[in-house]
Amino acid sequence: MLDIRILGSGNAGQVPVWGCHCLACVRAKQDASYRRGPCSLEIKTELGITLIDAGLTDLAERYDFDDIQRIVLTHFHMDHVQGLFHLRWSERPEKIPVFRPDDEKGADDLYKHAGVLDFQDPFVPFNNVQFDDFSITPLPLVHSKVTLGYLIEKDNLTVAYLTDTVGLPDSTQAFLSNKQLDYLILDCSEPPTPNAPRNHNDINLALWTYNTLAPKQMILTHISHRLDCWLMEHLDKLPKNMLIARDGMRVI
Template structure:
């Protein structure tokens, strides 16, 4: 199972259009510092599973037969906008799309789904066994109904938790009873005097790291504001915390 971070940015991505901060200027000069829409690729011998579909060029990145399934964390546009192009394929086959229980979805995706076969919504904490790995949906705190996922195969355990501000007690308790090889966590903001509304800051991310104690933790859904802070302060973070980069291999 090969796991790769497709995108590590927040909705504004990096560089932010029209911004001249040090992080955005760096990303303009060096494409390795660019951040696309937050998403994950899981590749096994059976094909590719995408967690979220924020990139609008997915049809150029993947052949139709490569994508085995798509798993959505939630229906904010920066996590689903790539589906609006994929759905118009005229192939007779369908691509299963797994989702949280959000009746509204986004725009007309449900009404005009095309090749996207939206599955019965996940039930939180009910493990689903795919042919190549298992996945357990976990409730998160966000402005839309949002799920994180515990991904397990053989002896490897990964928690993917974006978008969220802190963790619900039920999710935190569930994960506290697991030995996590890796935790990929939403962290959009530098340290703030009070918690942000929809996303973690460094203070909340450190709390999650210190209480769940994963072997490693990767911060994703990163804004240009956090990148500016990291330029000066990344060395102060614990050794087990890694800053996501687009295309980075996780396992």
């Protein structure tokens, strides 16, 4: 079985945003359950833990070295990789494989001084990769850096994790339309806007994707304090099987 949890459900600014006194940020300061760390996912199996993205800066405190089986990156924006800069300095002789999109620059000097991080050859979009405990298919997304979403499959379970993106490329949309998704975890950073945001979905785009792909359950993640403020008044406008991610939330 897969045990999948949302590690972080926030955008780059996280919640609460430093210096902000909006209703969502005040709530998060008063109640830690509403705090949102950098967007990331944990997949636990009997063989170990797979991290999708490494934006949390306390990964060394959360996990022992032997816990982490592999790390899978969606892209190299800092809020998705900053936790790697601490992990790499371990002096253990073993390496941790890090799977990635085809981004020659990476982030800062991670490629040059990788330490225990063993960066693998870039994923090929739509090329299914079979790990020992589940399979994963990288899917192109629409973002300002080369970014991949992932279709995670084991036995009859199908989970799509799509962040960061604004809409979906036609190729990814067509691929997922042929899948029956048990769970769709989708980037949604903004409340409804007159025009689509530049790098992330708003509620309008998220609802369009929900209606198009028809997952059994949808979870919105990469949430900003602006969306949290909107949700405080309009949560009942969302479909019943559309959930809002929370840090530490168990998906399966």
